[in-house]
Amino acid sequence: MSQSQNHDENSLNQKKSNDGLDSNWRNDALDLDLDYGMQTIAVRAGQHRTDEGEHSEAIFTTSSYVYTSAADAAAHFNGEKTGNVYSRHTNPSVRTFERRLAALENGARAVATASGMGAILTMCLAYLKSGDHLLAANQLFGSSIGLFNNYMAKFGVEVSYVDCFDNDAWANAVQPNTKVIYCESPSNPLAQICDIGYLSQLCKANDILLVVDNCFATPALQRPLDLGADVVIHSATKYLDGQGRVLGGALVGSDELMQEAFTVVRSGGISMSPFNAWVFTKGLETLKLRMQAHCQNANQVAEFLVNHPNVSTVHFSGLSDHPAHELATRQHHMKGGYGAIMGFEVKPSASLDSKAAAWHVIDSTRMVSITNNLGDAKTTITHPATTTHFRLTAEARAEAGVKDGLIRLSVGLEDVDDIIKDLARGLDSL
Ligand SMILES: *Cc1c(COP(=O)(O)O)cnc(C)c1O
Numbered sequence: 001m002s003q004s005q006n007h008d009e010n011s012l013n014q015k016k017s018n019d020g021l022d023s024n025w026r027n028d029a030l031d032l033d034l035d036y037g038m039q040t041i042a043v044r045a046g047q048h049r050t051d052e053g054e055h056s057e058a059i060f061t062t063s064s065y066v067y068t069s070a071a072d073a074a075a076h077f078n079g080e081k082t083g084n085v086y087s088r089h090t091n092p093s094v095r096t097f098e099r100r101l102a103a104l105e106n107g108a109r110a111v112a113t114a115s116g117m118g119a120i121l122t123m124c125l126a127y128l129k130s131g132d133h134l135l136a137a138n139q140l141f142g143s144s145i146g147l148f149n150n151y152m153a154k155f156g157v158e159v160s161y162v163d164c165f166d167n168d169a170w171a172n173a174v175q176p177n178t179k180v181i182y183c184e185s186p187s188n189p190l191a192q193i194c195d196i197g198y199l200s201q202l203c204k205a206n207d208i209l210l211v212v213d214n215c216f217a218t219p220a221l222q223r224p225l226d227l228g229a230d231v232v233i234h235s236a237t238k239y240l241d242g243q244g245r246v247l248g249g250a251l252v253g254s255d256e257l258m259q260e261a262f263t264v265v266r267s268g269g270i271s272m273s274p275f276n277a278w279v280f281t282k283g284l285e286t287l288k289l290r291m292q293a294h295c296q297n298a299n300q301v302a303e304f305l306v307n308h309p310n311v312s313t314v315h316f317s318g319l320s321d322h323p324a325h326e327l328a329t330r331q332h333h334m335k336g337g338y339g340a341i342m343g344f345e346v347k348p349s350a351s352l353d354s355k356a357a358a359w360h361v362i363d364s365t366r367m368v369s370i371t372n373n374l375g376d377a378k379t380t381i382t383h384p385a386t387t388t389h390f391r392l393t394a395e396a397r398a399e400a401g402v403k404d405g406l407i408r409l410s411v412g413l414e415d416v417d418d419i420i421k422d423l424a425r426g427l428d429s430l
Pocket of ligand 1: 184248249
């Protein structure tokens with residue numbers, strides 16, 4: 001498939017949005033029919049400039065909207081007129097973020113949500129019903145697994161898991177009632193890579209929706225819709241903001257699929273706040289520049305770790321001997337971009353078992369933040385077995401590859417020498 005080629009970042013084939021509000025919208029900042037490059041889109045797409053002529057994007061902190069007359073109000077409700085009614089449904093600041101993200105992901109439309117989990121819940125409510133089968137990767141963000149097992153199962157959705165990198169396992173696990181295939185690439189916390197082009201063919205042959213959580217790659221590295229996915233999920237909380245300030249999420253895809261998602265968000269109140277949307281809109285302006293810098297730092301940190309005698313394994317597809325290195329190189333359109341999240345396993349020492357050795361490395365840092373967040377300008381370090389994956393059973397942890405000596409690192413934008421020095425404090429003194 002041509003989908004496995006490197007993409008030319010400057011030939012985005014943007015699809016026109018059809019989010020139902022064009023009659024009320026002056027999208028005069030950027031005409032997507034002109035073939036703009038990714039960085040131009042990131043800076044300018046989707047802006048709603050008011051009659052005040054403000055240059056920067058405004059924040060619309062309003063819950064409701066006024067009409068010119070009783071008849072005008074009625075026309076907005078009976079569908080004769082399109083336009084804002086209530087901010088649980090639509091809000092100009094939220095729509096600017098949605099339009100900019102949709103353009104960057106090369107999707108027709110985006111729907112913003114209150115958080116990444118809100119987007120995943122919306123996906124479930126929009127595309128699954130009782131009796132359907134959800135086939136997901138074993139390697140997922142912990143709360144996604146919790147949502148699927150505890151709540152989708154409760155509403156009669158059958159859920160099963162396979163290893164995200166095992167194409168045969170995916171094919172063998174498809175059932176007649178499989179409606180959605182769900183994966184992350186790169187995955188959390190071991191940065192494993194799914195073959196999105198392959199999964200797309202499998203889904204098309206079996207009338208299944210392919211949903212890809214693009215949180216770790218972002219559209220700066222990878223556009224799953226171009227690779228054949230139907231829906232992209234984002235936790236905007238991570239790199240789209242990029243500075244760890246606010247929660248948000250989004251879905252991106254065709255008009256038809258997004259209309260279904262939109263009605264779930266509107267009915268269920270999973271809507272994004274206008275302030276958060278504004279933060280994300282401004283975050284998107286620098287996404288590519290930040291991702292380039294994150295990835296460069298991550299490549300150097302991975303080199304340091306892989307050569308350290310007290311590290312047994314580094315999980316990072318940027319390393320040339322990683323089993324998915326070639327796939328990641330094809331799938332990511334940013335040259336040298338493999339993401340900035342990696343796992344590494346610390347060897348036990350004479351006096352410390354693997355867990356104690358991993359804790360020693362974490363506790364020896366003086367600068368890196370000990371926190372479970374990721375995708376931040378600040379480098380963060382986590383011990384998954386006792387935090388993010390603590391609630392899983394020992395077997396589920398083993399299936400996810402979360403060993404006691406494993407550390408997850410989200411490489412930030414500090415000087416890379418300082419990040420390496422901070423990790424070396426604990427690694428050198430084991
Ligand atoms: C954080 C995260 C989520 C959930 O997003 P929230 O904004 O925290 O709700 C989903 N998927 C991935 C891969 C994540 O890292």
